[in-house]
Amino acid sequence: MKSKLTWIFLVLALVAGGGAFQWQRVKSSATANTAASAAANPASAASAAAKSLPVVALAASDLVSVQTIALVQVLQISGPVKAVNSAFVKARVAGELQDLLVREGDYVKAGQVIARVDSTEYQARLRQAQQQAQSAKAQVDIAQRTYDNNRSLVDQGFISKTALEMSASNLAASQASYQAAQSGVDVLQKSLDDAVMRAPITGQVSQRLAQNGERVATDARVVEIVDLAQLEMEASLSAEDATRVRIGQVAQVSIDGSIDTVAARLVRVNPIATAGSRAVVVYLALSPHAQLRQGLFVQGHLSTGSRTGPALPLSAVRTDKPVTYAQTIVDGKVEHQAVVTGFIGDYQGQTMVEVIGLAPGTRALLGSVGALLAGTPVTVNEAGK
Secondary structure, X not given: OHXXXXXXXXXXXXXXXXXXXXXXXXXXXXXXXXXHHHHHOHHHHHHHHHHOOOOEEEEHHHEEEOEEEEEEEEEEEEEEEEEEEEEEEEOXXXXXXXXOOOOOOOEEOOOOEEEEEXXXXXXXXXXXHHHHHHHHHHHHHHHHHHHHHHHHHHHHOOOOHHHHHHHHHHHHHHHHHHHHHHHHHHHHHHHHHHOEEEOOOOEEEEEEOOOOOOEEOOOOEEEEEEEEEEEEEEEEEOHHHHOXXXXXXXXXXXXXXXXXXXXXXXXXXXXXXXOOOOOEEEEEEEOOOOOOOOOOEEEEEEEEEEEEEEEEEHHHXXXXXXXXXXXXXXXXXXXXXXXXXXXXEEEOOEEEEEEEOOOOOOEEEOHHHOOOOOOOEEEEEOOOO
């Protein structure tokens, strides 16, 4: 009996093992057939994968259309404001400063008397030089009469020609002494005139560097005057950016602490680069503005070129693949369309890039949406913002 039961269990085990083996063969065959079908028809495989992607809901503000616009290429610039015309009024002669009445902010005109240096000493020296010149003139008159008399005596034969020649020499020496004395008068007259300090330009006093009663030396600075009618901006550019600038290019700059913008125009380019930084300094003439002052710092952008073409915001062009592309919407699905980028410029305050390969009107996703897989179905809420 025990032997019979053993045979029954053995037969059941064999039957169960054969069934499991047959089921495994069927499963493997089905998997192989599925893989072969996918390899033979990749389009259907991709379609099947796309059908499995979730639908992405987009707002109208997430999309942008390719537009044919005029792009303006700009350079960011910044620098200090300086007056085209400014001057220091300096003491031309040494002495005690007098009659300095102007202060910072006062308006002055060209030729206006700013201050004086005590001229008592220079007046005395001038009188002395004038008297010496008069004495020299008297000697010339005496030498002239002596020469005229001796020439008459030579003609009559009373004296020799040697005596006449000596008279001529004395006359020439007297004349030279007189001319030297007269030159001394001219020098002292100029020193007396220089004791009066006048404004060399029309403008405003920006600095008062001395006080009345102070003894100033020759070439000491007394007052600085600036003309705010003509102001310019000094901007430093890299060597690469400097190759893009041309005389006459226009710019818009803003003043620190103000919302106003000021028009500017490139008028000069320094012919040498700054030692060390190798920067090139350019100068832009600023339009008159009530808030502009010498020494203020301004910044803005300089227009260096323009071109018209199809463009997208720079953020809508993606570079996370070997080929630059844009995510476009075609038939309700995302497509990755390859583009060639060109001119990068500014349009209404936004950085735009020329895209070659997309027709005007094509709708693309902005960079804020992020990367989506090609084929992802999307819905657009046209009223969404």
